[in-house]
Amino acid sequence: MRVAVIGAGALGSTFAALLDRAGHEVTLVARGEQLKAVREHGIRLGGGFGDWRTTRLVAVPRLEAGSRVDLVLFAVKAQDTAAALDEHGDTIGGAPVLVIQNGLEGVDTVSSALPDSSCIGALSIVAASYLEPGSVTVTTPATTYIGRGTGSPDAEVRKLEAELGEALKLSAIGNFVGAQWTKLLVNQLNALPAITGESVQAVIADRPLRRIMARSMRETVRTGIAAGIRFGSLQGLGNLRLRFFALLPVTLGQALPLLFALRMGSVPNPGSTLQSLKRGQRTEIDFLNGAVVRQARSLGRTAPVNETLTELVHKVEESGVFLTPGDVGHAVETARH
Structure with a gap:
């Protein structure tokens, strides 16, 4: 699967490394020293999910127009949502988006800005530390829960769980708003x-x-x-x-x-x-x-x-x-x- 990860903090970098390890084609949007470090040496993942240094991952400062991806992992901090959507909204196009974000408003905000994309929410309990460019340590490996709305998981949520559940330890849940x-x-x-x-x-x-x-x-x-x-x-x-x-x-x-x-x-x-x-x-x-x-x-x-x-x-x-x-x-x- 071709996956773009927008947001190269602790969780975005962790998920990018896990997808790379599982053999997916990953593009990571990063900035500054993180971009430089990942381009030179990849991401070094350590801790609870095991040790891995990415081998195929591509790091870019922004997605290029016409980028063809099967899924976007939107992993920026909540306060950076508006800026990230302004910069990448046109390039995401209609690709489905997995919104990995804290707070209550992330899925609705992204859905409103990207009406052509199907958005699914993700709640990650993974505890990861990123205090050095190019390196992330998972202190608490855990499940990431995906879903949307207040009902049972729909077919698209179940499909994503089947495709990436093993690589990212995803679990589809109902009553996502309550979660x-x-x-x-x-x-x-x-x-x-x-x-x-x-x-x-x-x-x-x-x-x-x-x-x-x-x-x-x-x-x-x-x-x-x-x-x-x-x-x-x-x-x-x-x-x-x-x-x-x-x-x-x-x-x-x-x-x-x-x-x-x-x-x-x-x-x-x-x-x-x-x-x-x-x-x-x-x-x-x-x-x-x-x-x-x-x-x-x-x-x-x-x-x-x-x-x-x-x-x-x-x-x-x-x-x-x-x-x-x-x-x-x-x-x-x-x-x-």
Whole structure:
């Protein structure tokens, strides 16, 4: 299969390398030092999916007009969606698009911009670190879930699962919209590492920070419930379990971030938002914690913990200075009261 991967960050590079290893014809759209490194040495994939250096992959700064591809993997960060669509919308043409993106709006945004393309959503639980051009390390290998809408997987989703499921560890799921909300909860792991400069595991090991994370997760679930969401099944989490979690006091709710840390293992996971900061890039926090804030406001509610965490990530973006756990705790408590 001829596949174009737009977005050469941690996930885009991981998927490009896995497709190359499976024998597919891959074109990776990359920029700057990443483009240079991949052109010279390919992508070196290490960690949970095994070791591989790409052999046939082609790296380009943009897709050329008339490019013939069977599938596009749209793997840019949510905040870069508009720019990527402006640049590549005409060259994608009517090729089907797999949108691998966090947040709630990615599939709808891409579908609206590319009316001739059939768009399928993807939720990846893979934890991968890209802190050096041309190299990506998978710290947590996991399934990537694909689907669209609130119903059962349709024929096109099943076809993609059959064609690339083994190479990319894809699994077709129903109630994809509900699963997006469950993934939004999982993405609550990102903000505090970005604010403090610590790994996800280190943040969860810190009891005051863990309580803040549990509060942000509970706030996310309660907002989803208010919006009438039936949470999708993802990583052992589902609608009934998350609704029960929303009722728990924060002391007991800390069990959820502790469970995530247990599944991650001992290899420090910086989280994607902290990785963006370390590369000097804008983060997608407005589409993670910020998405909870927007949803709450649309319902006439507030989400003070998520709003504070969003503001603190932006503060670190602007200053380049990480905050102490004490500073974070003070800001959150002030917002809550």
